[in-house]
């Protein structure tokens with residue numbers, strides 16, 4: 001075994017490819033889309049490297065063509081969870097002792113594959129499964145996924161290098177152990193990269209993992225799992241156990257070896273998991289680490305000095321890219337009355353040009369929302385606004401599920417700043433705007449800060465520097481990712497580590513050292529060279 005302390009390469013973000021007509025990447029992606037659609041995949045559980053078929057199955061369908069089935073997947077229940085815990089603990093024996101460079105190398109190899117020969121397949125799977133346009137898929141399953149894998153290795157390398165001081169006569173060192181037990185990774189539907197990171201970040205740090213992907217994203221999560229296998233991930237280090245959230249979650253949280261939860265999803269589910277863990281503290285061998293990035297009700301706040309053209313583009317991108325299904329999506333806005341006539345005109349004009357439909361048509365800016373449940377919930381909010389005298393839908397509002405789950409980009413203007421759609425997370429292409437009197441700027445800032453239980457992302461717009469400083473100060477606790485003159489979405493690994501506080505989660509910043517810290521359990525070792533031979537202290541001797 002080598003005794004060298006190697007250097008890890010400096011991190012650089014994966015380049016976003018353009019997919020211009022005639023480009024190689026565009027042709028490869030089109031071919032991958034065609035190939036994937038030709039087959040109905042059968043997706044097993046993968047436990048200890050073995051494929052398990054439970055015959056309790058669900059279907060993966062394409063949101064923008066909702067009669068088209070692309071896969072059937074097997075679901076885990078209590079028995080398979082037990083099997084997965086055993087497989088993970090068995091794998092742990094070798095995995096946690098593997099020199100860290102060899103663990104890291106597997107994920108560096110996975111990053112290389114994801115940015116190269118697997119790129120088209122991962123993007124195509126994300127487009128078909130989650131209804132992402134090629135641009136949205138590229139920034140997710142190609143770039144963010146690759147960035148997470150590479151950057152986590154870099155972060156871990158820097159963490160491992162942090163060592164305590166030693167004085168003459170002794171030597172202190174910190175050993176960065178993995179957690180004792182297994183980590184439960186639970187991923188949402190909306191980002192293929194997030195699913196990968198939730199499972200991979202603890203695994204890179206030497207932990208073993210049970211990974212439960214969202215039921216409506218099993219298809220792309222399975223591709224990620226196959227990528228990790230191809231890169232050489234040993235059996236049992238990550239165990240792939242799709243299934244009903246409640247069934248899998250209950251069984252996992254009942255195991256004494258639970259050492260951590262790495263969750264991204266809704267606030268409600270994370271709160272329930274936290275309560276369950278809290279009630280079972282006597283059961284677990286350790287205090288489980290709970291890391292959860294959850295919901296948001298993200299805002300755009302404009303000052304009267306804002307550039308209206310930039311504000312228009314940011315509202316549209318921030319609220320409607322990926323159909324408003326980013327946790328960071330702009331969902332409420334505060335607009336000064338003096339800017340409103342111009343902004344309203346621009347918004348209506350620009351929204352009229354948006355193309356939405358099948359994401360395989362590269363001209364479309366938007367696809368469909370994820371499933372029928374989401375479609376109905378979002379439509380419910382739009383109908384509520386339509387029926388209220390307190391609200392006006394100034395653009396969009398139509399919903400059509402005859403072919404796919406399509407919802408028009410919708411702008412609601414409200415008189416009451418506490419209107420339901422100003423406060424609740426909708427997770428769809430709906431933004432609600434409240435128009436305030438310019439002279440009520442400071443009161444409206446306070447209102448913005450107190451309106452929502454969440455604290456995920458927020459954006460302020462203005463050219464008056466004093467106003468920007470005022471907004472930045474007043475809104476201090478409202479967002480873990482805060483933007484000035486930019487949309488509140490699109491955080492990039494290594495540039496804007498991501499996460500929020502309040503009801504938006506534990507703010508452990510996915511894709512950063514802060515997150516990696518949660519998956520290690522330091523042991524500080526002191527070795528003494530200057531032996532003590534007499535128990536008495538010199539100043540005790542008369």
Ligand SMILES: NC(=O)c1ccc[n+]([C@@H]2O[C@H](COP(=O)([O-])OP(=O)(O)OC[C@H]3O[C@@H](n4cnc5c(N)ncnc54)[C@H](O)[C@@H]3O)[C@@H](O)[C@H]2O)c1
Nearest residue numbers: 187188189213214245246249265266269293294295296327
């Ligand atoms: N803050 C962030 O970084 C971030 C990122 C992406 C998504 N999100 C949030 O995720 C939500 C949308 O994603 P979603 O619809 O997939 O969320 P969700 O909460 O419905 O599901 C998330 C995951 O939890 C699982 N789950 C559900 N009940 C469970 C239980 N009882 N035990 C264990 N697991 C259970 C689901 O099966 C899924 O895998 C939104 O609220 C969004 O804001 C947050």
Ligand SMILES: N[C@@H](CCC=O)C(=O)O
Nearest residue numbers: 326327328489490491498
């Ligand atoms: N990190 C992504 C959002 C992740 C949640 O869905 C962004 O910043 O837009």
